[in-house]
Amino acid sequence: MFHTFQKYLSGRATLTSKELELVLSLSTEKKIAKRAFILREGEICCTQTFITNGLLRLFRTDDKGNEYTLRFAAENRWISDRESYVTGKPSNFNIEAIEDSGILVWKKEAFDFLLKELPVFKALMKSLSTKSQIANENRIYASISNSAEEKYLQFIEKQPGIFNRVPLHMVASYLGVTRETLSRIRKQLAHK
Amino acid sequence: MFHTFQKYLSGRATLTSKELELVLSLSTEKKIAKRAFILREGEICCTQTFITNGLLRLFRTDDKGNEYTLRFAAENRWISDRESYVTGKPSNFNIEAIEDSGILVWKKEAFDFLLKELPVFKALMKSLSTKSQIANENRIYASISNSAEEKYLQFIEKQPGIFNRVPLHMVASYLGVTRETLSRIRKQLAHK
DNA sequence: CGATTCTTTGAAAACAGTCAATCTGTGTGG
DNA sequence: CCACACAGATTGACTGTTTTCAAAGAATCG
Numbered sequence: 001m002f003h004t005f006q007k008y009l010s011g012r013a014t015l016t017s018k019e020l021e022l023v024l025s026l027s028t029e030k031k032i033a034k035r036a037f038i039l040r041e042g043e044i045c046c047t048q049t050f051i052t053n054g055l056l057r058l059f060r061t062d063d064k065g066n067e068y069t070l071r072f073a074a075e076n077r078w079i080s081d082r083e084s085y086v087t088g089k090p091s092n093f094n095i096e097a098i099e100d101s102g103i104l105v106w107k108k109e110a111f112d113f114l115l116k117e118l119p120v121f122k123a124l125m126k127s128l129s130t131k132s133q134i135a136n137e138n139r140i141y142a143s144i145s146n147s148a149e150e151k152y153l154q155f156i157e158k159q160p161g162i163f164n165r166v167p168l169h170m171v172a173s174y175l176g177v178t179r180e181t182l183s184r185i186r187k188q189l190a191h192k
Numbered sequence: 193m194f195h196t197f198q199k200y201l202s203g204r205a206t207l208t209s210k211e212l213e214l215v216l217s218l219s220t221e222k223k224i225a226k227r228a229f230i231l232r233e234g235e236i237c238c239t240q241t242f243i244t245n246g247l248l249r250l251f252r253t254d255d256k257g258n259e260y261t262l263r264f265a266a267e268n269r270w271i272s273d274r275e276s277y278v279t280g281k282p283s284n285f286n287i288e289a290i291e292d293s294g295i296l297v298w299k300k301e302a303f304d305f306l307l308k309e310l311p312v313f314k315a316l317m318k319s320l321s322t323k324s325q326i327a328n329e330n331r332i333y334a335s336i337s338n339s340a341e342e343k344y345l346q347f348i349e350k351q352p353g354i355f356n357r358v359p360l361h362m363v364a365s366y367l368g369v370t371r372e373t374l375s376r377i378r379k380q381l382a383h384k
Numbered sequence: 385c386g387a388t389t390c391t392t393t394g395a396a397a398a399c400a401g402t403c404a405a406t407c408t409g410t411g412t413g414g
Numbered sequence: 415c416c417a418c419a420c421a422g423a424t425t426g427a428c429t430g431t432t433t434t435c436a437a438a439g440a441a442t443c444g
Contacts, residue, residue: 060333068337070329083326133321134275136328137262141252143335144368145260148400167422176336181400183424340432359390373432375392 002029004052005104008076013124023121026110032056032097039095045084046108051075054101055165059173060093069174072098072162078128098166148177149185194221196244197296200268205316215313218302224248224289231287237276238300243267246293247357251365252285261366264290264354270320290358340369341377 002024032038039045056079059069073079084091115122142154152175156163169179194216224230231237248271251261265271276283307314334346344367348355364374
């Protein structure tokens with residue numbers, strides 16, 4: 001698992017081996033079984049998580065029990081509830097493993113320390129944050145401008161490595177339609 | 193116009209009067225007539241804009257001529273197309289004044305200079321960026337979990353100073369429904 | 385006033401949600 | 415190794431919501 005992260009980092013930031021070691025030394029390695037949670041609604045999200053293998057999702061449940069998936073994250077991605085992490089308030093979200101997964105976890109204090117000590121690391125995080133912001137803006141645009149079918153096609157196109165690893169009802173909950181509707185959309189698409 | 197910005201800044205960042213002067217000295221003051229554009233699709237967004245008075249919106253037009261409003265921004269807010277600003281690529285968006293407005297504009301180089309020279313200014317910008325990111329994530333959640341009516345009510349609640357200054361069809365284009373639908377939703381709500 | 389922009393309304397069609405039932409595949413315990 | 419349970423996917427019938435198109439009614443501004 002360290003290896004994956006090491007490869008990830010070395011491709012994006014120039015760190016000395018000592019610095020890399022520092023980053024790794026502050027992390028905790030964990031294995032997460034399918035269906036296990038690493039964050040539950042009501043808890044405070046005080047960690048940053050890097051996924052070395054597997055697949056997780058960030059989702060929320062409303063009063064009626066409906067689930068809404070905010071995003072999926074597979075190997076070589078980071079995941080956390082940014083709002084709770086930044087504000088220190090209880091999270092409204094859950095993070096759940098969709099597959100058996102391996103993760104590296106940093107506590108907030110450790111992560112802040114790294115950001116302070118390693119400008120290159122900080123720059124990487126900033127660039128990721130900017131990218132995710134742009135992606136979010138594009139998703140908002142998609143959500144107001146596209147039909148459900150278009151959203152589905154776009155999802156497949158933009159996250160080709162994800163859609164076939166995820167149960168359909170979770171994709172539906174990501175797109176904001178019911179599973180039945182998505183099932184019908186797929187059927188139609190198959191006829192073309 | 194300088195005054196508004198000065199007040200804005202002093203409420204959020206502790207700058208010496210010299211530093212404040214530096215910030216102001218690098219800005220350009222502009223008046224924008226209603227319906228005028230400060231960014232057009234295809235242009236590169238190479239400025240940061242602070243709104244001292246009035247109201248602008250960031251929107252996009254699709255192939256069929258439909259408009260989609262990504263966001264509104266009134267006095268004491270910043271506006272730009274982040275994607276184009278960051279990447280240096282032509283923008284997909286337009287920024288248009290909804291009311292006669294006053295703005296302060298910084299070119300990217302000048303703005304970067306300020307970020308480099310004034311840590312407090314940089315911290316402010318970072319905090320704004322974090323807030324907007326959280327707001328975007330909440331908007332994504334709203335877009336997949338709420339009905340059109342709920343989205344409208346939430347919009348009114350979250351942006352009370354905006355909705356009554358904006359034509360209804362623009363609100364519709366922000367919520368992702370047609371103007372006719374929004375008009376009907378309002379009618380229903382009025383009956384309650 | 386006349387032109388333009390903005391909002392509302394009606395009717396029909398397209399689309400999506402709900403509920404209930406069924407079908408499929410997977411994995412677990414006996 | 416089979417049977418059963420369970421999670422997931424699909425289908426049908428029905429209901430409700432939203433879009434589309436066309437027209438007409440306010441409001442605003444020069």
